Amino acid sequence: MAINLEALQALEITDMRFAYGERETMLYALSVGMGRDPLDLRELPFVYEGDALQAVPTMAVVLASTGIIRKTGVDFTKVLHGEQRLTLHRRLPVAGELLANSRVAAVYDKGAAKGAVLLLETTARSAADNAPLFTFLMTILARGDGGFGGPQGSGPEPHQLPDRAPDQTDMFETRPEAALLYRLNGDRNPLHADPRASRRAGFARPILHGLATYGIACRAVLRDVCDCDAGRIKSFDARFSAPVYPGDRIVTDMWTDGDVVSFRCRVPDRDVIVLNNGRCLVRARS
Structure with missing residues (x-):
């Protein structure tokens, strides 16, 4: 069945309500690797409510x-998640109720042999005070x-990565059961x-969610x-470029230029880049 462009442009979901609590916040943090070392006091506030709990932004x-x-x-069987872009309008609360609106922001025709590109936008605001919380944009092939x-x-x-050696690198070894844990976030x-x-x-075997790798990069x-x-x-923001298998070692390369952090994730044991063209905008230290 061919895409109905007019119907897509009119498609909208309005004021869908969601609720989450500290349990979901800590589960998400654990699923992207926070708390791997339970004695690391820097990560403890993401997985323990007694230490001024924080939410990982990519949650x-x-x-x-x-x-x-x-x-x-x-055709959902032939869909690929190409990119994920996220803007946070304020610090993500560790619990609360949201009202979310979604729409098709754009759709492009790449031809019968290559498929279509859809940009799906979701905006969320606090149900308590109606203040904007975040906006994310999914690019779907x-x-x-x-x-x-x-x-x-x-x-x-x-986003184009800098043409120089990374300023920092981080190596993270995913667990064999990583996908089984991450799927409890909803997928x-x-x-x-x-x-x-x-x-x-x-x-050959189950792959890790692309958004799990995205969260590992945020970590x-x-x-x-x-x-x-x-x-x-x-x-x-980041582009998905190759699958990750649970158990893979992920190396995140980072470049810092003022308030822009460029990043990518690679699996050196398979010599493949799995997350590319990453761009994070950061605030100055308070």
Whole structure:
């Protein structure tokens, strides 16, 4: 079934309500590697409520999953998550209720052989005071839905990394059960849990969620650039470039230029870049 451009442009979800608490905040932090060393006092405030609990900023992308992609009519079996962009309008609360709106911000036709590109935007505000909390933009490649006669294009230009050696690197070894833990944040796709499902999709075994790698990259920036102060992160954007397998060692390379931190994630044991073109905007130390 061809994409109906007019219907996509009109598609909108309004005021969908979500609630989360300290448990979800600590679970997310654990699932992206916080607390691996339980004696590390810098990370303890992300996983322990007795130490002025903080939320990892990238948790925002799992808090307001409105399901708009399933209302677009695209062939969900041929969908790839290309990029994730997040803007935080203020520090993410560790608990609360949200009201979320989602829409199709743009759609591009790359042709019948290459598919369509959809930009799905979600904005969330606090249900308590109606103040904006965050906005995120997902770039989705619908490989089976091109050739519908829509506008050409491919979405926002990726951030270019500096042409020099990284200023900092962080190595993180993911656990074999990492995908089983991360899926408890809400994404229950069997691709990340069932070896039979992953083989049908062309993978030797279940792969880690791309957004888990995204969160692991945020952990590295928080630790190595922001001194574990979650309030310093204003935005966090990245492009997904290759799958990660639970158990992989992920190296995050970081470059700091003023208030912009560029980053990428690679798996050196397989010589592959798994997250690329990363850009984080940070606030100055308070």
